[in-house]
Structures are given as C-alpha cells and as structure tokens.
Amino acid sequence: MSLSIDESLELTVTAPMSATTADVESVLDSRQEWILEKLYGLKDQEGPPYPKEYLTGEKLQYRGRHYPLEVVAADVPQPELSFDDQTFWLRVHRFDADGDKVSVRRKRQAVVDWFVKRAEEELPERASHFEPRLGLEEVDIEVGEVDGRWGEYDNRTVRLNWRLILAPVRIQDYVAAHELAHAVHNDHTDAFWNTVGSLIPNYESRREWLRLNGETLTV
Incomplete structure (x- = not known):
C-alpha cells in the first residue's frame, strides 16, 4: 500500500484489491506524521525560477508585502541594506554595482544578514x-x-x-x-x-x- 500527495494537495492511496477499509485507515494512521510533513514542510518545494541579482527595480518581500529595491553606489567596504518603510536601499561599493557572481553573492549576503537580524528581533x-x-x-x-x-x-x-x-x-x-x-x-x-x-x-x-x-x- 502506498500514499502520494500531488501539488493540489490531493492524497492518493494505492492499495491491493484485498485491502479493507480498516487496512487503509490503519496505514493512514501510521503515516500521519508523513502526511503532515508533506502538507506543512518545505522538503518538496523548489526555489523561485528567477534568482535575484539585487538590482534596482527588483523587489524584496517583508512581512507579506513586496517593496522596491534601490541600489546606490556608496563609500562602503561591504554592501549594506536598509529600509525606510517604503523602499529597501542597498548601498554598495562601485565594484559591486555590476551583476557578476561575486558581487551578487556579496549583495545577497547583506540582504540575508538584514532579514536574519530583523527576524531575530x-x-x-x-x-x-x-x-x-x-x-x-x-x-x-x-x-x-x-x-x-x-x-x-x-x-x-x-x-x-x-x-x-x-x-x-x-x-x-x-x-x-x-x-x-x-x-x-x-x-x-x-x-x-x-x-x-x-x-x-x-x-x-x-x-x-x-x-x-x-x-x-x-x-
């Protein structure tokens, strides 16, 4: 007997013809944790199809709302993110302004650090x-x-x-x-x-x- 859950959250039970309703209910009871994990967890979710490059015009999500991102050149050794309740401002060194992989990683780390700190608070x-x-x-x-x-x-x-x-x-x-x-x-x-x-x-x-x-x- 096997269980599967599709993207629409429909649960399918595949059982032999000889299985009784009690047999199915017993399996469902024994697999309750697995079912809830599929409904509640992250394991089957994939990331967004278009990863951010942290450029002006993109948006960042915070507490369920999306806010515009503005990237500005500044005299900073590392990218720094701030928020004024309407716009996210990412201050970057002029060498981080382009979209190369190293710059994207540096900018992403600044964004992650800001959100982690806010989450901790x-x-x-x-x-x-x-x-x-x-x-x-x-x-x-x-x-x-x-x-x-x-x-x-x-x-x-x-x-x-x-x-x-x-x-x-x-x-x-x-x-x-x-x-x-x-x-x-x-x-x-x-x-x-x-x-x-x-x-x-x-x-x-x-x-x-x-x-x-x-x-x-x-x-």
Whole structure:
C-alpha cells in the first residue's frame, strides 16, 4: 500500500484489491506524521525560477508585502541594506554595482544578514504572545536556519526559520503557535490540533497558504 500527495494537495492511496477499509485507515494512521510533513514542510518545494541579482527595480518581500529595491553606489567596504518603510536601499561599493557572481553573492549576503537580524528581533516577540495562553513559562525562542522546516520544538525550545519574516504576520503567528503547541502535545493528535485551533481559529487556511506560497519566501 502506498500514499502520494500531488501539488493540489490531493492524497492518493494505492492499495491491493484485498485491502479493507480498516487496512487503509490503519496505514493512514501510521503515516500521519508523513502526511503532515508533506502538507506543512518545505522538503518538496523548489526555489523561485528567477534568482535575484539585487538590482534596482527588483523587489524584496517583508512581512507579506513586496517593496522596491534601490541600489546606490556608496563609500562602503561591504554592501549594506536598509529600509525606510517604503523602499529597501542597498548601498554598495562601485565594484559591486555590476551583476557578476561575486558581487551578487556579496549583495545577497547583506540582504540575508538584514532579514536574519530583523527576524531575530521580531519573531520571538510574536511567539511570546501565545505562551501565557498555554500556561507556558521559560520556553526559549530561537531564530535561524531550520533545515527543511518552518519551525521545530525540542526540549522547551522553539526554533523558527528566519525566512518566516518574509511571510505575512498571520503566517508567522500560525507557525509560532504550531510549535508552541508541541510543548503541550508531542504528536499531531486531535488534541494537538484542538490546541492550535484555540490559539489560531482559522489555522487551516494559514497552513494552506504556507503550503502554496512557501517557495516564494526567499531573498
């Protein structure tokens, strides 16, 4: 018996003719974690088809909105990104103004550094709003690279993927609530989802958004 999920989120179960409904239900129960991983995780998502070169006219995504990027030459040893609530400004040395691979890497690193710093400042604060509602204390909230996932919970520590700072705030809240709920329930049981639902009543639509748009959350 095998399971597959296509891009439209349709689950297909292939079973022998001799399989009963109980057999299928048993397999679905045993593969619940895999199914949720496919719906919630990043492993099957691909990057955007057109990687950025960090040139004037491109856009950067922040908290669910896209803002224009302006690249200006300046007396700086390394590229530096700033934001004035309307436009992203990337100050670069004149030798970084062209689109060669080294310059693109240097500019991208400056962009990543800015977003990681902003994520470290904002995401823990959003997650902390849910702790009192779950009766939690002293849960560490860390932000950084989380391989193949948007977040994880382990030993009273929530780790959030820094790229969530690109997503709408409502999506950030969903992931934070999801991971904090694991402090109460280890597995994705009905009780777990009820807990998530008590924090985020419409979590299904947010989970769906993340599944369909997660690949766009990249700099």
